[in-house]
Amino acid sequence: MKLSVRTLLKCSLSLLCGANAVSAAEVQVAVAANFTAPMQAIAAAFEEDTGHKAVVAFGATGKFYAQIKHGAPFEVFLAADDKTPAKLEAEGDVVPGTRFTYAIGTLVLWSAKASYVDAKGEVLKSGDFRHLSLANPKTAPYGAAAMAVLDKLGVTSSLQGRMVQGENITQAHQFIATGNAELGFVALSQVYKDGKLTSGSGWIVPADFHDPIRQDAVILTKGKNNPAAAALVAYLKEARAATIIRAYGYEL
Template identity: 55%
Template sequence: MKRAAFAGLLAGLLSLSVPGHADEIRVAVATNFVEVMRELAADFERETGHEVTLSSGATGKLYAQIKNGAPFDLFLAADDRRPELLEQEGVALAGSRFTYALGELVLWSPQPDLIDGGPEVLEAAPFDYLSIANPKTAPYGRAAQQTLERLGLWANLEGRLVRGENIGQAYQYVHSGNAALGFVARSQVYRNGEYTAGSYWRVPADFHEPVVQQAVQLREGEAVTALLDHMRTPAARALIESYGYGTLAPQMEGR
């Protein structure tokens, strides 16, 4: 009996010294933001001991998976429409939606002299293929289509378009040389104040609908709430901005 009592006391003392339970947080993240989220998740994991598992894809496809019961805890979309729909449909937690990044669209080529800082290359069309993300499922693809329509070039260039399933695939078509140039997320070709390679045209914001990227919480849990709080910190916002995104100050966030 004494031995059993001692064992129980020892187990109790050990339980007091064990850190809080570590949870797994399953995050559905739009392709354009996955590299940033890997860094944010790594910082969060070091600070808290929780584990973050990322699944990336086109916003439209991730939305469909969530609607069909995919077991995600958090959704980082490349637009504000799908998170709002999930709230309205009762799939997401009411009041959890916030803007974590403001995306920018650029026309980019790894060839240093192809794009001369403007859209003229699209009018001259000295290329075989132009890459964009699928406008039906990817917000950056929709922004690319709206830009071409604004320039009056959609009908002329539609036959030369190579459509990626998401903005990551659209970038790969250009990076691999399968397309000479393409509309990509600025975050894919920009780091710490400068473009990584090639030539580009930074598309004016009024050429397309704003790319407002919102997050929404899908499951209750202290760990996922803590991750959302982490994404709102000044350090996280600075990291997001270093990838070429805009951000909103917390008090400016629209719900």
């Protein structure tokens, strides 16, 4: 029986698609809340380029640590700091040699109101506001960085009664976006895209006002034998992911 070229092409494509379906896998990923927007874009690109699917949960780094220690099924962890992944590695919960810094975060004092936050953050010293939002410094590295900034500026005591703490950086942002707080500290990635603020006004905090927010990723022991886990970590180091990460204001 003689087959047409078109039929042969269809058969070849079917075989390729079948092979990809067999080799494609899912990976369970815990991601720091500040990295929500870029990770959503990376996950879509990752699936498009590799066929693997990243099933992603977003939240506070400290809470993810507790969940991982209690057996949560995460296979890859993208933290908001470098200390938590290092601690997990020391405790034997990480595949050796997989820890690396995938991004360096930037903190911004932001308001949903245009022209409300000046270019030097002097509004913090004027005290002309009722509520200042930040993430819980005990569980969220961006919250800890925010407290370091307030200490450096010498305004921690005077603003103590006005601070509203979010469970994570996403909730801290929501307090400001909804007007429950006039301003607050969030991750630049939440309000920034392609070189500019997407809304409101903000002061990008100088890097020397707090310790560097080095964000590390690891493959957890549960992902040791999952090819999609290894593929995702490798993908985070590739050019397409790097372009997305930089677009949201992170350094590499």
